Amino acid sequence: MNTLAFFFYVVGGAGMAVLFVKRNGAGRGPGGPVQDPYEAAFLNGGPARVVDTALTALIWDGRVAVGGPGIVRVLRPTAHDPVERAVLQELAAAPHGALAPLRFAVMRHPAVQEIGDGLAARGLIMDPRARRSALTWSTVLGILAMLAVPVSLILTVADLMGSGPRLPFILKVLPVIVGLIVATVLCASAAKRRVTPAGQAAVSAYASAHGHLPHGGMPVALYGLRALPDPVLREQLATAARTPLPSPVRRFSRSHPSHSADDATVLPVLWCAAPAGGTGGGCGGGSSCSGGSSCSGGGSSCSGGGSSCSGGGSSCSSGSSSSCSSSSGGSSCSSSSSSSSCSSSSS
Numbered sequence: 001m002n003t004l005a006f007f008f009y010v011v012g013g014a015g016m017a018v019l020f021v022k023r024n025g026a027g028r029g030p031g032g033p034v035q036d037p038y039e040a041a042f043l044n045g046g047p048a049r050v051v052d053t054a055l056t057a058l059i060w061d062g063r064v065a066v067g068g069p070g071i072v073r074v075l076r077p078t079a080h081d082p083v084e085r086a087v088l089q090e091l092a093a094a095p096h097g098a099l100a101p102l103r104f105a106v107m108r109h110p111a112v113q114e115i116g117d118g119l120a121a122r123g124l125i126m127d128p129r130a131r132r133s134a135l136t137w138s139t140v141l142g143i144l145a146m147l148a149v150p151v152s153l154i155l156t157v158a159d160l161m162g163s164g165p166r167l168p169f170i171l172k173v174l175p176v177i178v179g180l181i182v183a184t185v186l187c188a189s190a191a192k193r194r195v196t197p198a199g200q201a202a203v204s205a206y207a208s209a210h211g212h213l214p215h216g217g218m219p220v221a222l223y224g225l226r227a228l229p230d231p232v233l234r235e236q237l238a239t240a241a242r243t244p245l246p247s248p249v250r251r252f253s254r255s256h257p258s259h260s261a262d263d264a265t266v267l268p269v270l271w272c273a274a275p276a277g278g279t280g281g282g283c284g285g286g287s288s289c290s291g292g293s294s295c296s297g298g299g300s301s302c303s304g305g306g307s308s309c310s311g312g313g314s315s316c317s318s319g320s321s322s323s324c325s326s327s328s329g330g331s332s333c334s335s336s337s338s339s340s341s342c343s344s345s346s347s
Contacts, residue, residue: 004155005172008148012176015141019187022134029123031198034206038083041221042115043125043195043203047107047271050115052225052237053217054083054106059233060216064091070099070236082111099236100243116271124199126191128271134191142184148177 034040041049055072058064063076064087072091079085086109087102094102106112119125149170156169195203207222219227225241228234 002172005169008152008173009176012145012148012173012180015144015180016183018137019134019141019183022130022137023187023190029121029198031124032122032202034124034202036081037210037218037221038081038112038115039119039124040203040206040210041217042112042119043199044222045224046194047112047116048103048241049221049224050083050112051087051103051106052241053221054081054087055103055217055237056220056228056233057217058084058087066099066233066236070240072097072099072102083109083115086111100240103240113271119199123196124202125195126193131191131194134187138184138188138191141180142188145177145180145184148173148180152177 034043037053038050041053045052055064055066057080059066063074063078064072065075066072072094074088074091077088079088083106086106090102090105090109091097094105116125120127152170152173159166159169210218211222219229225234225237228237
């Protein structure tokens, strides 16, 4: 029985070590402050909040107007940043200028996707792949820890049937079983957070320092659609957020639980994280999406909820993939026949 107890400790110790690495590696990065309203929007609500921030800024100073049943038209084709350029680019390609399809298209644009990649690289937001890996390990090891309890009881009964007094087997291995259960709970709790503690601190500091500035999209970036003073625009954007996604997008998305009802972000927000060592996120055609706020749930990894690719192993869309790059002047995309890999998040 001592050999079996030693085996329990070896397996349990190895499992706790893996969970410790997963928990601490999921949101690792140099940190740093939030740099602009779009990063604040991404941290607060994922790509959906980023798009709503850009649209609000464009409407606020009269460059874009929304009329009728959510039809967008350009008044002055002037963009001040890559995200606004993405809005105008997708609007020019839209056949009818409908607000809901425009939001979905801009969410998946590299200019928006790269914001999530940059935040993940700095450790302000969880990479969807790291979150998915930590949750998977937590689930598997948690099940093993729970199964170890009845197994230990059976071994205890068998051991006590022998001759001579001895310490019950369950008491020998109870510390490692409890330790493994606690480790799985802590790791799973950390992995379920879309935004890291560093990201939460950074966006709070940004709100305190810049919340008073008269940027057209700042209230939306920091507080969501409920902060819009214009009730008509608020309802138009809320209605667009509630509009059902096209089936190819719905297939790989998950809602992010952190969205509020005021934001009307019932549907997922998409974030397809860039491959490790790669540049440029995006949910182009032919991409494969997997994993959680988040393609975030949570307004989103391709994630509503402000979730990104959340939800595992689904196809982003069909067709050729997009090759994207960014510069100080914005982001550009071109089609190719190759495919890219993307993974999702929850909010």
